[in-house]
Amino acid sequence: MKFVLKSISKNSGRLGQLRIKQSKELQTPLLLQTTKGGSIPYLSAEVFDLVSQEHQQVLQLTLSTMDQMSESLAQWNRSLSDYVGYPGYNTLLLLRDPCETTPTGGNDRDVVPLFTRHGKESLTAARYMDMVANFAPDVYQGLCDADTNPESTKKRVQKSVDRTERFMELCYEQHSKLARLKDSTLLAPIVGGYSTFARTQSIKHARQQPAGSYGGYILEGFHTNGLAATELKAAQLLPIVEHCVQQLEEEQPRLMPGAYTPLLLLELIRLGVDVFDSSYAYCAATNYKALTFSYVRDKAEHAAFLDVTDEAIKEDFKPLLEDCSCLSCQKHTRAYIHHLYKTHELLGTILLMIHNLHHYMCFFEAIRASMAADQLPELIEHVRMQNTTAEVNYRIEPNNKVVGKAAMGKGFIAAAV
Amino acid sequence: IPPLTYKVVAECSVSKARAGLMTLRHSEVRTPVFMPVGTQGTLKGVLPDQLIELDCQIVLGNTYHLGLRPGIETLKLAGGLHNFMGWPRAILTDSGGFQMVSLLQLAEIDERGVNFRSPFDNSECMLTPEHSMQIQNAIGADIMMQLDDVVKTTTTGPRVEEAMERTIRWVDRCIEAHARDDDQSLFPIVQGGLDVPLRERCVSALMERQVRGFAVGGLSGGESKHDFWRMVHVCTDRLPRGKPRYLMGVGFAADLVVCVALGIDMFDCVFPTRTARFGCALVDSGQINLKQQKYKHDMQPIDEACECSTCKRYTRSYLHHIAASETVSSSLLSVHNVAYQLRLMRSMREAIQRDEFPQFVRDFMARHFGRDPIPSWIREALAAVKIELPPDAAQEQTASS
Numbered sequence A: 001m002k003f004v005l006k007s008i009s010k011n012s013g014r015l016g017q018l019r020i021k022q023s024k025e026l027q028t029p030l031l032l033q034t035t036k037g038g039s040i041p042y043l044s045a046e047v048f049d050l051v052s053q054e055h056q057q058v059l060q061l062t063l064s065t066m067d068q069m070s071e072s073l074a075q076w077n078r079s080l081s082d083y084v085g086y087p088g089y090n091t092l093l094l095l096r097d098p099c100e101t102t103p104t105g106g107n108d109r110d111v112v113p114l115f116t117r118h119g120k121e122s123l124t125a126a127r128y129m130d131m132v133a134n135f136a137p138d139v140y141q142g143l144c145d146a147d148t149n150p151e152s153t154k155k156r157v158q159k160s161v162d163r164t165e166r167f168m169e170l171c172y173e174q175h176s177k178l179a180r181l182k183d184s185t186l187l188a189p190i191v192g193g194y195s196t197f198a199r200t201q202s203i204k205h206a207r208q209q210p211a212g213s214y215g216g217y218i219l220e221g222f223h224t225n226g227l228a229a230t231e232l233k234a235a236q237l238l239p240i241v242e243h244c245v246q247q248l249e250e251e252q253p254r255l256m257p258g259a260y261t262p263l264l265l266l267e268l269i270r271l272g273v274d275v276f277d278s279s280y281a282y283c284a285a286t287n288y289k290a291l292t293f294s295y296v297r298d299k300a301e302h303a304a305f306l307d308v309t310d311e312a313i314k315e316d317f318k319p320l321l322e323d324c325s326c327l328s329c330q331k332h333t334r335a336y337i338h339h340l341y342k343t344h345e346l347l348g349t350i351l352l353m354i355h356n357l358h359h360y361m362c363f364f365e366a367i368r369a370s371m372a373a374d375q376l377p378e379l380i381e382h383v384r385m386q387n388t389t390a391e392v393n394y395r396i397e398p399n400n401k402v403v404g405k406a407a408m409g410k411g412f413i414a415a416a417v
Numbered sequence B: 001i002p003p004l005t006y007k008v009v010a011e012c013s014v015s016k017a018r019a020g021l022m023t024l025r026h027s028e029v030r031t032p033v034f035m036p037v038g039t040q041g042t043l044k045g046v047l048p049d050q051l052i053e054l055d056c057q058i059v060l061g062n063t064y065h066l067g068l069r070p071g072i073e074t075l076k077l078a079g080g081l082h083n084f085m086g087w088p089r090a091i092l093t094d095s096g097g098f099q100m101v102s103l104l105q106l107a108e109i110d111e112r113g114v115n116f117r118s119p120f121d122n123s124e125c126m127l128t129p130e131h132s133m134q135i136q137n138a139i140g141a142d143i144m145m146q147l148d149d150v151v152k153t154t155t156t157g158p159r160v161e162e163a164m165e166r167t168i169r170w171v172d173r174c175i176e177a178h179a180r181d182d183d184q185s186l187f188p189i190v191q192g193g194l195d196v197p198l199r200e201r202c203v204s205a206l207m208e209r210q211v212r213g214f215a216v217g218g219l220s221g222g223e224s225k226h227d228f229w230r231m232v233h234v235c236t237d238r239l240p241r242g243k244p245r246y247l248m249g250v251g252f253a254a255d256l257v258v259c260v261a262l263g264i265d266m267f268d269c270v271f272p273t274r275t276a277r278f279g280c281a282l283v284d285s286g287q288i289n290l291k292q293q294k295y296k297h298d299m300q301p302i303d304e305a306c307e308c309s310t311c312k313r314y315t316r317s318y319l320h321h322i323a324a325s326e327t328v329s330s331s332l333l334s335v336h337n338v339a340y341q342l343r344l345m346r347s348m349r350e351a352i353q354r355d356e357f358p359q360f361v362r363d364f365m366a367r368h369f370g371r372d373p374i375p376s377w378i379r380e381a382l383a384a385v386k387i388e389l390p391p392d393a394a395q396e397q398t399a400s401s
C-alpha cells in the first residue's frame, strides 16, 4: 500500500492518494464500504453495481462477521474479494463490526474477545494472525484492546494500551513471517481512550518499530461501535483526536472506523483523518431513515433524515430525496418504501441502503471537492445548520416501532363492506 | 386492440404442449411461462431491474394482501400497482378469495360472497364478486381472476357441485362488474374438484362466456398426484386451443414439465422464493440446502450452467456461510431460483419450437430423478399424451437378471 499526500491545508484537512496493491489511485478522504459477512449489508454485488460503477472500491470486512469463513478461505486459492463476490475490489480486514455495538468485557492479558453471531471467542495474538493469514486481506489491523469509551476509568485505559503493546509485538513478528501476508499491509492500532498520556504511549510504541513494519494507523478506543459512535460529543472527541494526529507522521494514512455523524466526520477530516467507513449510512437504513442532509451549499432548509416509518408519507409519491440520482429515487416513491416497511419486506431496507450509500458516496465527493477549493469550513457550517436556525441533530434514534393493525389500509375494507 | 391477444406459435407433434405468444398492455409474454409471486407488491428482496435482467415478463400480486396494505385508496392515488411498485411489465392478480379462506379462520362462503372478520378490527365484512372486481380494477393488473367458490381439493359430495355451479354464477357477476375491460382481462376459473363430469360441465359453461383466457383452479391442494394430472388433462382436452390456460399454484419443476406436456401455458408458485429464504437453491435434481455442512468448502457455483448473477459471482461455500446470518442471502438465492424457473420454461418453449419436446422431457426426467425411480403418476400422465419414458434403471436390472 502506498500513500501520497497531495495537499495539507491549515483549515481544510489533507487530500491524499492511496494505492493498494495494483489498484488505481484512491482519493482520500476515502470512504470504505462496510460489510457484514463479506457482503455490503442487504445488497448483492449485482445490486451494488447498480449503485456504483466504480469497480475498485475498498471493502471493509470484519472478522466478527466472517470468522466462520476462516477455514474455507484457507482452502481458497483466489483473492478474498473474489470469494465475497467483488472481484477487483480491495479488502481491508477489521476485528470488530462498526455497525453494531461491541459488547464490553472479555479482555484479558493474553486474549481479545471476538464477538460473533455464534457467541464469543477468545483470540490470542497467535490465533488472530493465523486467521488473518487465512483471509489474506490487502490491508488489516493489528490486534488491540479497544474496549474503551468516554466513561472508561484511567486504569481500564492503561490496560488497553499495555495489552495492545503485547499483542502487537507478536503481530509485527508474525506479519513478517507469514507467507500468505507478504503482500498485505498492517495498520498499527492506536488506543488509549480519552487520555492524552495513554494515547501518546500507544503512538510511541508504534513509532519505535523499524521502518516498514506497518503502513498506516487505525485509531480506536473512542467508542464501542454501533449507534454509540453517533452520540459522541465533538467537544470530547476532537481534542483527543487532534492530540493523536499531531504525533503521527504525516506520510501514513489514518483510519477511524465507526458511524460518526456527518458533522463529526467533517471535523475529523479537518483534523487530518483520512479514511472512514459507510456504517453511518447502514445504521440509518436499518433504522428506516433515509439520509436527506444537504452537502451542496444552497438556501433551502434541510432535515437530516426522512423517517420512512412516518404515516405522513403513506400517500407521498415523491422520491426519498428530490433531485437524487440514485436508483431508489429514480424508480421508487416514499409511499412504496413506507409500504415495504409496514409489510416487513426486505426490499424496503434494500432501497434505503441504495439511497443512503449513494448519498454518502456523493457526500465524500463533495468533501474532496470543497477541500480542493480550500472551503471545508464553509461545508462544515452548511452541514451544521442546514439553513435552519439550530444545529441539526444527526443522531440516529433506533427504530423500535411495532407495525400494528391500525397501520393497515382501510381501503380494502371500505371496498368490501 | 384487445388487452390480451394470444397466438399459438408452435405445437408439439406428440403431446399437447404448445408454445405461444401472449400480448398484454404492459408486456409480451412468451408461453409456457412461470410467473414469480410478488405477494405484497415486491418479489422477496429482488429489484424490478433484476427481474427484467432475468427476462421475467409477468409477475403475480395478491389482491387480499394488497387490499390490506397499502390499501385500495393508496393504489388508486398511485395510479395502480404497476406505478406503485415501479414494475413496467405485466401483472396478474388473484381474486383475494382463496387467500381469505386459507388465511382467515372465520371465512365462510354463501351466495353473496365470502364472509370474513376484518383482520384489524374484527368487524364482519363480505368480499363479493363485485368487490373483488372493484379492487382488482384499482390494482390494474393485466390479467385478473374471477372470485370463485373455493373448496378444499379433498372435499367430496354435493358441496363440490355447489361450488362449481356458484363459480359459474359468480363469473357472470364479475363480468358484469368489471369496469376496465379495455385494459384488463378477466379469467374465469375451472372448478369441479376431482370429479371428471363436473370439470367437463364447468369448462363447457365457462366457454360460453366472453373471456380471453382460462384458469384451472382447485388443484395442488393436497390431492393425490394421480387425481391432479387427470383433472388437468380433462380440462386441457376441452379448453379452446386459441386461448391461454393458467394452472394456479403449481411450480415444482417436475410438475411444470408434466403440465406443459398436458397443454398448460401459465404457472405461478411461491415455492422458488420461499425456499430461498430457507437457504435452498433449485437445481435440476431438485433443490440443495446450502446450510448443510457439506457445502462449507464447496467452491463451485450453485449450478455451473446457470447464467444468473448469483452463479456468476458466488460459490456454494460463501453462500453456505451467509445463508443463516445475512439477509442478502435470500436475495441471492431468490435471483437464482427465479432464474432457474424461467430458464426451465425457456428451454421447454425452445424444445417445443424445434419439435423436440418429448426428448426434452425424457432428458429432464433423467436429470431430475437420477437413480431414483420416476413416480408412476408422471409415467401415466406422460403416457396419456404419448410421451414414453425409458424404464427405470432399477427395473431394467430386475428385468435383465
Ligand SMILES: [Zn+2]
Residues within 6 Å of the ligand: A320, A321, A324, A325, A326, A327, A328, A329, A330, A354, A355, A358
Ligand atoms: Zn436517492
Ligand SMILES: [Zn+2]
Residues within 6 Å of the ligand: B302, B303, B306, B307, B308, B309, B310, B311, B312, B335, B336, B337, B339
Ligand atoms: Zn444461478
